[in-house]
Amino acid sequence: MSERKNNLAEMHAAQKLLGWYDRHRRVLPWRALPGETPDPYRVWLSEIMLQQTTVVTVKPYYEKFLQLFPTIHDLAAAPDDAVMTAWAGLGYYSRARNLLKCARTLVTAHDGVFPQSESALLTLPGIGPYTAAAIAAIAFNQQAAPVDGNIERVLARLLALTTPLPKLKAEVKTYATQFVEADAPNNRPGDIAQAMMDLGATICTPKRPNCLLCPWQEDCAAKLQGIEETLPRRAPKKPKPERRGTVWWLENKKGEVLMYRRPEKGLLGGMMMLPSAGWDADNDSTLTHALPDIETQSLPGAVVHVFTHFRLTLKVERLTAPPRFKPPAAHIWVHPKDFPDTALPSVMRKVVTHVLG
The missing domain is CATH 3.90.79.10 (Nucleoside Triphosphate Pyrophosphohydrolase)
Structure with missing residues (x-):
């Protein structure tokens, strides 16, 4: 197992994944089409909305937001109540407050231009390690490795990582970084991140993954061991008070x-x-x-x-x-x-x- 992990860069898994992604990528309202340059504002807005929320739920909110606040300058100038009302129903309302703070910081301190590096993005309100990596990779094609729930599941199965969540997160981050580094000659870190997200959302699903359609079916260590549906493992949930x-x-x-x-x-x-x-x-x-x-x-x-x-x-x-x-x-x-x-x-x-x- 350790040999398989150590030889991650030699598995040509990135090429298989990107080939699959080029044929089957999802069309999402915030995602740039092939040949288009991603809009950092749209990438940022979608990543904030998608935290703890599904794509199906986010789509109408995202489209409404773009109609009301089509640019970072429009959002920064908007009254607080207008933004909170547009957000109402999405939950986790601190995200909306930080969205406004971030927009206003970008306009006042950065002339409305998003910084491109993970480290600079991390200095902005409401942008944590995952969001910084996602924006850097997807919007600016920086060598960054965001890890969301889909990517955790995909890599946990590909590598048969049995460490339970939440401790698994750090382990997956290490391998996700190696994955991006292994594909450095192709220079597609943004596509790699989105490809793994799509793979987890459409094929490598939490229950009953459709392994026959997976570009990694021959490489997946969990599939070879017959434990794909048991991964990622989770610590027992405590009942909600x-x-x-x-x-x-x-x-x-x-x-x-x-x-x-x-x-x-x-x-x-x-x-x-x-x-x-x-x-x-x-x-x-x-x-x-x-x-x-x-x-x-x-x-x-x-x-x-x-x-x-x-x-x-x-x-x-x-x-x-x-x-x-x-x-x-x-x-x-x-x-x-x-x-x-x-x-x-x-x-x-x-x-x-x-x-x-």
Whole structure:
């Protein structure tokens, strides 16, 4: 096994992979077509959106973003709320905040031009090691080796790497770098990265990989050992902790609903929320102190939303504001007709559906 790993550069695997990619590459809205020069802005935007999110989910958001903010200068000049509203539903909202910070940094400090090296890209807000390597390789054809979930799986199987995740990540990064270096004479690091992503997304899938169509079927150590579907191995998952809370739908006589903005940092940072309490102590709404004299109507059922690290169940209570009700500080009235243009996270959109149907 070690001999196979050590002879990675002699396997001609890169040539097989690139030949397959030239015939079967996916057409994606952010990907340059053969012969086109990649647009760093589009590459960056897609890589940020694709973090923890599937291609199918990202496509409509990406296309909407490009319509609203076609250039880095347009994005940098956009109001925060416009960006957060366009992002609403994609989750992991810190990505949207960092997207804005990065765009503004690029415009003010780099004249709107992306740096080309991994090291320089890493200095920008919201760009970590994977994203820096992906932009450097795909947008600028630098000798960089990004490693996402697809590439982890593909190389874990090709080399029969049995180290469980997350420790496997460092091992795969080493071999991915060797892979790019082995193909240096062809100078196609961006295509190698995208080819492995495509291979993992379409053929070397987590379950029931279609090995008969794989360009590496003769070289794949996991296939030869009959363990391809067991790789990559993962440490046992811990059950998600449960949280419960209450969310209030408080209407005034105009039909407007009371909302407030979450703090910029932390979970759902900068997003608009219906007042709630009991599930995130640092961000409980101050509305709780104004409720004792208001009659509440508990709606049947509950709203369930799964975050990365916990599962949330919200009880929904509907209230009507008395004539002299004064909202707590930082709370505002928003009419439901304006919800589509309001930066509501997915959990709050579920609440809206629960109340309005």
